[in-house]
Amino acid sequence: MAVAYRATRLFDGISEGVMEDGAVLVDEGRIVSVTPAEDLQADVEVVDLGDATLLPGLIDAHVHLVWSASAEPHALVESESRALSALRCANNGELHLRAGVTTVRDVGSTDGLAIEVGRAVELGVLPGPRVVAAGRAIAMTGGHGWFLGREADGEDAVRRAAREEMKAGAGCVKLMASGGVYGHAEEPGSPQLTAEEMGAAVEEAHKAGRKVAAHAYSPEAINNALEAGVDSIEHGSFMDRATAGRMREQGTYLVPTMSVYAAMAEKGPELGAPEYIQRKTAEVLEASREAFRLALEVGVKIAAGTDCGAPGHPHGTLPEEMRLMVEAGADPAQAIRFGTSAAAELLDSSDELGTLEEGKRADLLAVAGDPTSDIGDLRRVRLVLRGGVEVARGGLP
Numbered sequence: 295m296a297v298a299y300r301a302t303r304l305f306d307g308i309s310e311g312v313m314e315d316g317a318v319l320v321d322e323g324r325i326v327s328v329t330p331a332e333d334l335q336a337d338v339e340v341v342d343l344g345d346a347t348l349l350p351g352l353i354d355a356h357v358h359l360v361w362s363a364s365a366e367p368h369a370l371v372e373s374e375s376r377a378l379s380a381l382r383c384a385n386n387g388e389l390h391l392r393a394g395v396t397t398v399r400d401v402g403s404t405d406g407l408a409i410e411v412g413r414a415v416e417l418g419v420l421p422g423p424r425v426v427a428a429g430r431a432i433a434m435t436g437g438h439g440w441f442l443g444r445e446a447d448g449e450d451a452v453r454r455a456a457r458e459e460m461k462a463g464a465g466c467v468k469l470m471a472s473g474g475v476y477g478h479a480e481e482p483g484s485p486q487l488t489a490e491e492m493g494a495a496v497e498e499a500h501k502a503g504r505k506v507a508a509h510a511y512s513p514e515a516i517n518n519a520l521e522a523g524v525d526s527i528e529h530g531s532f533m534d535r536a537t538a539g540r541m542r543e544q545g546t547y548l549v550p551t552m553s554v555y556a557a558m559a560e561k562g563p564e565l566g567a568p569e570y571i572q573r574k575t576a577e578v579l580e581a582s583r584e585a586f587r588l589a590l591e592v593g594v595k596i597a598a599g600t601d602c603g604a605p606g607h608p609h610g611t612l613p614e615e616m617r618l619m620v621e622a623g624a625d626p627a628q629a630i631r632f633g634t635s636a637a638a639e640l641l642d643s644s645d646e647l648g649t650l651e652e653g654k655r656a657d658l659l660a661v662a663g664d665p666t667s668d669i670g671d672l673r674r675v676r677l678v679l680r681g682g683v684e685v686a687r688g689g690l691p
């Protein structure tokens with residue numbers, strides 16, 4: 295039976311402003327209509343959320359479900375059984391739901407565990423967000439995060455790696471175009487997979503209708519990834535103006551992950567994160583904010599992602615990434631679009647997710663207050679629906 299969710303404000307994920315006293319009518323897991331509450335039929339069941347704002351469920355475009363925010367997440371995963379890691383992934387998924395994140399893109403998991411978590415959620419075995427998983431990330435031998443993914447060298451091997459991850463169920467492909475903050479024998483800016491190697495993976499992914507994310511920090515690495523035709527640059531912290539212009543031209547997304555550097559800078563020392571992680575975090579922290587500002591100014595497409603699971607950065611922290619976006623110069627409605635409709639486009643899911651529109655899946659978030667004027671209100675979760683099913687609830691009136 296259809297149920298209407300009503301609140302004093304409604305933000306559909308695409309508009310500039312909010313609808314006053316709006317309602318979303320939900321039936322059989324989908325949105326039937328989005329209307330002013332006064333247009334609801336008298337006999338329909340209404341859940342009145344009061345002084346709250348209805349939004350599309352949030353989408354975090356960069357997570358690692360297999361990691362749990364410990365000082366050295368990889369060491370933890372290696373020290374435990376895969377069964378325990380899978381249970382950890384499941385719990386991490388639930389943390390996203392409680393924060394209003396109804397979809398995540400997992401860009402690298404040990405043994406591709408996030409693919410199976412996504413399957414379990416779809417089968418109703420687990421409560422969790424929708425998961426679009428890259429399976430194992432693809433790195434050159436000894437490249438960034440090789441321990442989180444798989445190594446491949448040369449066009450043929452990288453092409454085969456992409457094909458194998460998709461065969462295993464990957465919904466997107468993740469490539470390591472440069473070094474990173476984890477890993478002690480590499481610098482974030484140093485280029486890794488070549489444009490030719492990445493081009494082979496991109497060709498395979500695009501043939502199969504899947505998007506490609508590239509981890510890249512320096513202009514050289516970003517340009518290699520752009521030459522290969524990837525769909526998003528993850529981190530991109532040392533991006534320069536010329537590179538930003540090229541991203542805008544090619545329609546490539548930036549997923550800036552500012553919150554992971556803020557979290558590691560703040561909590562790394564007390565967690566006892568290794569010295570090399572702390573040193574590199576300091577180098578990237580301010581650069582990531584500059585890159586975000588530059589992307590805003592140049593008009594690069596942006597999607598919100600957290601890199602959560604990394605040291606000191608727990609799952610369900612997308613609202614913090616969006617707060618940092620506002621702190622760095624975005625307006626709140628824009629930041630919310632980056633974490634809803636824009637992220638849905640990056641995930642190639644715009645026809646199903648990312649906005650409150652008739653016919654889409656009923657992934658809904660209600661928060662107290664008005665996050666389009668105070669982005670901090672995103673944390674005041676009142677109700678979360680995933681596919682029309684209530685999955686989390688805060689203090690309702």
Ligand SMILES: [Zn+2]
Nearest residue numbers: 356358401601
């Ligand atoms: Zn990551």
